[in-house]
Amino acid sequence: MKRIDQVKGTFDQDKDKRRTAPSEATVKRLPRYSRYLARLISGGTLRISSSALAEKMGVTASQIRQDLACFGDFGQQGYGYNVRYLHHKISRILGMTAGHRAVFVGMGDAARALLASPTFVRGDVLAVAVFGAEGVGEMAEYEMDDLKQVLPTLGATLAVLTCRQGAEDILKTLADAGIQGVLNYTNTPLVSPCGEMTVKNVYLDDPCLLLCYHMEKAREDVE
Amino acid sequence: MKRIDQVKGTFDQDKDKRRTAPSEATVKRLPRYSRYLARLISGGTLRISSSALAEKMGVTASQIRQDLACFGDFGQQGYGYNVRYLHHKISRILGMTAGHRAVFVGMGDAARALLASPTFVRGDVLAVAVFGAEGVGEMAEYEMDDLKQVLPTLGATLAVLTCRQGAEDILKTLADAGIQGVLNYTNTPLVSPCGEMTVKNVYLDDPCLLLCYHMEKAREDVE
Numbered sequence: 001m002k003r004i005d006q007v008k009g010t011f012d013q014d015k016d017k018r019r020t021a022p023s024e025a026t027v028k029r030l031p032r033y034s035r036y037l038a039r040l041i042s043g044g045t046l047r048i049s050s051s052a053l054a055e056k057m058g059v060t061a062s063q064i065r066q067d068l069a070c071f072g073d074f075g076q077q078g079y080g081y082n083v084r085y086l087h088h089k090i091s092r093i094l095g096m097t098a099g100h101r102a103v104f105v106g107m108g109d110a111a112r113a114l115l116a117s118p119t120f121v122r123g124d125v126l127a128v129a130v131f132g133a134e135g136v137g138e139m140a141e142y143e144m145d146d147l148k149q150v151l152p153t154l155g156a157t158l159a160v161l162t163c164r165q166g167a168e169d170i171l172k173t174l175a176d177a178g179i180q181g182v183l184n185y186t187n188t189p190l191v192s193p194c195g196e197m198t199v200k201n202v203y204l205d206d207p208c209l210l211l212c213y214h215m216e217k218a219r220e221d222v223e
Numbered sequence: 224m225k226r227i228d229q230v231k232g233t234f235d236q237d238k239d240k241r242r243t244a245p246s247e248a249t250v251k252r253l254p255r256y257s258r259y260l261a262r263l264i265s266g267g268t269l270r271i272s273s274s275a276l277a278e279k280m281g282v283t284a285s286q287i288r289q290d291l292a293c294f295g296d297f298g299q300q301g302y303g304y305n306v307r308y309l310h311h312k313i314s315r316i317l318g319m320t321a322g323h324r325a326v327f328v329g330m331g332d333a334a335r336a337l338l339a340s341p342t343f344v345r346g347d348v349l350a351v352a353v354f355g356a357e358g359v360g361e362m363a364e365y366e367m368d369d370l371k372q373v374l375p376t377l378g379a380t381l382a383v384l385t386c387r388q389g390a391e392d393i394l395k396t397l398a399d400a401g402i403q404g405v406l407n408y409t410n411t412p413l414v415s416p417c418g419e420m421t422v423k424n425v426y427l428d429d430p431c432l433l434l435c436y437h438m439e440k441a442r443e444d445v446e
Contacts, residue, residue, distance in 0.1 A: 031432040113332035117431075125435070181437070185336070187339075198434060200434045204333075209318075210250065210254070212323060212381070
């Protein structure tokens with residue numbers, strides 16, 4: 001496998017200029033770019049043109065260029081993208097290099113599934129502790145009653161909520177301890193009690209509903 | 224709680240006219256509309272204006288009108304939306320009333336979490352069998368080796384894949400048995416072997432990555 005520093009190139013990503021703010025749709029494509037680039041890296045690919053990247057990912061080259069242009073100038077005319085560099089930059093944009101530490105409140109199936117995902121397996125986000133349930137791997141385990149006292153000592157930034165009981169009180173405790181983001185897997189929408197903490201309500205059946213929509217549509221198109 | 228038939232209204236949803244094709248973003252908002260309307264129904268709300276619906280859902284009224292106009296004329300000037308009717312129509316558009324039957328190949332944590340989601344709990348999609356693992360509730364259980372033989376007898380339309388081993392062969396077997404949609408939770412992207420079957424690769428850490436992005440952005444905005 002060739003090493004990245006064998007290839008020279010200039011990248012002007014740090015130009016301090018106003019860029020188009022990324023749309024929500026652009027942001028939502030970033031994890032996909034990141035995943036695909038990670039696969040290219042493990043396959044030993046050093047660089048790729050936007051058209052080759054586009055073809056493999058099923059989007060247009062101009063879409064990729066437009067998406068990435070929101071964040072910087074990552075490509076080079078006639079060279080394409082430096083895969084490792086682009087992957088690193090996207091990881092940084094996604095906050096994957098920020099050293100996030102996650103606590104788990106409850107350990108429902110969704111939490112276990114999340115722990116088995118690349119983001120946690122690779123340690124991009126570190127699972128540090130679980131409250132009110134048995135942990136997985138090397139996580140510290142605490143009683144739910146210890147949440148208020150222990151949480152501020154853990155340096156956690158993220159919380160994963162699968163415990164439905166007392167969810168609103170738990171959210172307040174999380175906010176008081178300086179947690180900045182919460183993944184809510186309780187199937188009940190929750191609202192952040194303060195502006196400093198973002199709550200993301202995750203609905204695991206959404207992909208299933210969207211798949212059923214596309215199946216329905218495929219059937220209509222045939223009829 | 225008032226009954227829906229106490230309210231009269233005319234709805235021209237069945238007009239056979241060409242409508243704007245819904246964008247992917249519009250389609251992705253449908254599960255959210257459906258969830259919110261279901262909550263309104265259980266709270267006894269009979270009708271709602273697009274502006275009230277918009278305010279509660281954090282989108283604009285014109286967005287809602289535009290989204291729904293892709294599928295039909297669901298509102299009535301000066302009346303708003305009939306909640307139960309709109310919920311039923313969105314459910315139908317999403318294929319939730321099509322009587323889907325799902326088989327589970329493997330029973331990983333993601334599959335268990337999905338089974339606890341409203342779509343499966345309400346029975347909008349029926350979990351009929353599991354292969355190669357212990358089932359949950361009343362699902363029939365089969366050996367993985369029985370997949371090819373048993374699958375065609377189950378009347379299944381959907382498959383939920385959490386078993387990574389032999390995933391490509393499994394996909395071919397699913398396609399041969401007439402499965403129309405596959406939710407792939409193996410964290411490895413899979414491509415459908417035929418045009419009649421849609422494979423949706425689901426990445427459970429995507430919401431976590433997007434949350435981290437927004438946390439990063441919130442931090443930048445403060446600095």
